[in-house]
Amino acid sequence: MKYTVILPAAGRGKRMGAGINKLLLELDGVPVLIHTLLVFENDENCKAMILAVNPDERDEMEGLLNRYKIKKPVKFALGGAERQQSVFNGLKEAGGEGLVLVHDAARPFITKSLIGRLAEAAERDGAAILAVPVKDTVKKAIGNHVAETIERSSLWAVQTPQAFRISVLLEAHERAGQDSFLGTDDASLVERLPHPVAIVQGDYNNIKLTTREDLVFAEAILRQRDRQNI
Ligand SMILES: Nc1ccn([C@@H]2O[C@H](COP(=O)(O)OP(=O)(O)OP(=O)(O)O)[C@@H](O)[C@H]2O)c(=O)n1
Numbered sequence: 001m002k003y004t005v006i007l008p009a010a011g012r013g014k015r016m017g018a019g020i021n022k023l024l025l026e027l028d029g030v031p032v033l034i035h036t037l038l039v040f041e042n043d044e045n046c047k048a049m050i051l052a053v054n055p056d057e058r059d060e061m062e063g064l065l066n067r068y069k070i071k072k073p074v075k076f077a078l079g080g081a082e083r084q085q086s087v088f089n090g091l092k093e094a095g096g097e098g099l100v101l102v103h104d105a106a107r108p109f110i111t112k113s114l115i116g117r118l119a120e121a122a123e124r125d126g127a128a129i130l131a132v133p134v135k136d137t138v139k140k141a142i143g144n145h146v147a148e149t150i151e152r153s154s155l156w157a158v159q160t161p162q163a164f165r166i167s168v169l170l171e172a173h174e175r176a177g178q179d180s181f182l183g184t185d186d187a188s189l190v191e192r193l194p195h196p197v198a199i200v201q202g203d204y205n206n207i208k209l210t211t212r213e214d215l216v217f218a219e220a221i222l223r224q225r226d227r228q229n230i
């Protein structure tokens with residue numbers, strides 16, 4: 001099933017500490033942003049991309065799209081102070097019906113097969129997310145002492161893309177705005193409608209480049225893919 005993908009790309013990469021938007025850092029000589037966009041460029045089910053960007057980075061990003069010959073339709077939306085606002089601004093450019101995916105541009109290791117499985121689930125249930133079982137024990141703290149250990153068997157580490165029927169996501173963002181609710185992912189806005197959200201098994205390689213250590217993992221993933229000719 002065909003979809004439009006919204007790619008929030010307007011963060012400032014504070015935790016990466018590179019002094020620039022981490023999406024402009026290069027992996028194997030190619031900007032992180034382009035690694036991510038090429039997956040959607042090469043997915044025949046992707047109809048169009050909507051990139052939420054910082055105004056001061058738009059020209060540079062547009063130049064990268066031309067340099068790396070991104071041919072699919074790309075619309076630009078205004079990045080917001082929060083990821084949620086960036087996504088909402090992108091959503092307003094997505095048209096009113098069909099399937100929309102929201103994918104962190106900082107997750108360059110997404111694959112067509114994961115996207116396909118996710119889109120199928122969202123087509124069926126109206127909303128679906130990629131997630132992987134948590135591997136560490138997770139605890140709640142009060143100050144720097146343990147308050148509670150969370151039962152791990154039902155915990156998932158959530159990834160993107162997250163996929164939705166456009167009408168569902170639009171209602172969720174509008175409701176969150178009315179309630180001044182700020183979520184760290186789009187699914188949390190849909191859950192509170194309430195609307196069911198399906199979980200689709202993701203991949204531990206589908207990491208979000210957040211801190212410097214992630215760049216080391218990223219280079220290792222690229223080397224592994226080169227060896228496997230992915
Ligand atoms: N106001 C924001 C914040 C984030 N993002 C995007 O949302 C994705 C996930 O955000 P995150 O990993 O937190 O990126 P940054 O906000 O750049 O990181 P930091 O919080 O360390 O500054 C990234 O592709 C980022 O560019 C965005 O479009 N608009």
Ligand SMILES: C[C@](O)(CO)[C@H](O)COP(=O)(O)O
Binds near residue numbers: 083104158159184185
């Ligand atoms: C959307 C997300 O990638 C799901 O894990 C995550 O919540 C984004 O968090 P960030 O702090 O905006 O990177």
